[in-house]
Amino acid sequence: MAVLITGGAGYIGGHVVSLLRERGDDVVVVDDLSTGIAERIDGVTLVTLDLAAEGSEEKLAKVMEERRIDAVVHFAGRKQVGESVERPTWYWTQNVGGLLTVVRAMESTGCRRIVFSSSASVYGVSDAELLAETAPTSALSPYGRTKMVGEQILDDAAAAGTLDPMSLRYFNAAGAASPLLGDTFVQNLIPMVFERLDAGESPRIFGDDYPTEDGTCVRDYVHVLDLARAHLLALDHLAGAGERRAAGAPPSPTVVNVGTGVGSSVREVLAEVRAVTGDPVEAEVTARRPGDPPRAVADVTLARDLLGFTAELGLHEMVDSAWKAWRAR
Numbered sequence: 365m366a367v368l369i370t371g372g373a374g375y376i377g378g379h380v381v382s383l384l385r386e387r388g389d390d391v392v393v394v395d396d397l398s399t400g401i402a403e404r405i406d407g408v409t410l411v412t413l414d415l416a417a418e419g420s421e422e423k424l425a426k427v428m429e430e431r432r433i434d435a436v437v438h439f440a441g442r443k444q445v446g447e448s449v450e451r452p453t454w455y456w457t458q459n460v461g462g463l464l465t466v467v468r469a470m471e472s473t474g475c476r477r478i479v480f481s482s483s484a485s486v487y488g489v490s491d492a493e494l495l496a497e498t499a500p501t502s503a504l505s506p507y508g509r510t511k512m513v514g515e516q517i518l519d520d521a522a523a524a525g526t527l528d529p530m531s532l533r534y535f536n537a538a539g540a541a542s543p544l545l546g547d548t549f550v551q552n553l554i555p556m557v558f559e560r561l562d563a564g565e566s567p568r569i570f571g572d573d574y575p576t577e578d579g580t581c582v583r584d585y586v587h588v589l590d591l592a593r594a595h596l597l598a599l600d601h602l603a604g605a606g607e608r609r610a611a612g613a614p615p616s617p618t619v620v621n622v623g624t625g626v627g628s629s630v631r632e633v634l635a636e637v638r639a640v641t642g643d644p645v646e647a648e649v650t651a652r653r654p655g656d657p658p659r660a661v662a663d664v665t666l667a668r669d670l671l672g673f674t675a676e677l678g679l680h681e682m683v684d685s686a687w688k689a690w691r692a693r
């Protein structure tokens with residue numbers, strides 16, 4: 365299939381590009397390289413374009429027609445929660461404006477299938493042991509709200525019959541398939557710890573008085589390679605949408621969690637960092653950060669039942685591969 369990947373030069377996008385090429389799909393990347401790295405996608409057609417800029421819709425539609433695109437995976441966007449609080453309007457322009465460009469170009473060229481990068485941040489703070497897709501959404505930041513609205517835009521287009529979308533709600537992506545594809549964004553826990561170690565400073569734990577087993581926040585870390593695999597399964601599922609419609613099947617779910625279903629606390633991640641690096645890592649406990657939910661772990665039933673997706677890699681593989689990528693920078 366011919367797949368257009370927006371944000372394909374990014375951390376997660378780069379992994380999906382690599383898997384799609386491995387299985388022989390035709391891939392085109394559209395990226396403004398604001399945080400992306402062109403070397404991640406060597407040998408792939410790269411169209412450098414800011415999807416939130418004036419005139420980008422026509423340029424994108426032209427690429428889609430020329431390359432006879434069957435499906436889109438939309439990663440392009442900004443992902444810093446703190447920055448989104450400081451520059452909300454810019455976040456709406458980038459994340460929602462960029463998505464609207466993609467949706468309009470798809471509608472004008474008749475391309476129906478889209479996989480969208482959503483986020484577990486749509487759930488906000490919840491007491492649930494496991495977060496199912498049916499849990500209430502109430503994002504705590506402009507960033508999270510751009511993802512909630514992105515899902516709604518796609519659901520409205522699906523209801524109107526123009527698109528076959530699937531929004532994947534990623535939990536915490538970590539690890540790397542190869543050093544070149546590693547995460548360079550140091551606001552995620554694992555790279556943040558590595559950065560502090562390199563600087564000879566203690567990593568920080570933001571609060572150890574949460575109502576969790578060891579008092580630190582619990583998250584569902586999912587290996588980026590597993591996460592990337594989920595995109596291929598989502599694309600394959602969407603490829604059957606026309607046939608399902610023709611057979612009169614009820615609409616397929618459009619929102620799916622991608623995680624492992626297993627939570628790890630900050631202290632557990634630090635223990636794994638100690639095991640992998642051999643560094644005796646002593647953490648310093650500081651105040652809680654506003655808006656950090658105590659626990660966010662995916663209910664992965666729908667991903668398994670609908671897509672046949674189950675994460676295969678664990679925390680050790682994530683920390684180990686992230687450390688190798690970090691060392692090779």
Ligand SMILES: NC(=O)c1ccc[n+]([C@@H]2O[C@H](COP(=O)([O-])OP(=O)(O)OC[C@H]3O[C@@H](n4cnc5c(N)ncnc54)[C@H](O)[C@@H]3O)[C@@H](O)[C@H]2O)c1
Nearest residue numbers: 371374375376396397398399400414415440441481483537
């Ligand atoms: N990393 C995570 O844990 C995580 C979790 C939940 C959701 N997400 C979402 O997944 C997507 C990809 O995340 P990532 O971690 O790979 O981030 P990333 O920053 O590495 O990748 C984003 C890519 O999009 C490109 N881009 C950004 N704005 C653009 C624009 N206006 N026009 C064209 N290209 C643009 C960047 O250059 C980059 O290549 C994002 O939408 C993010 O919000 C990520």
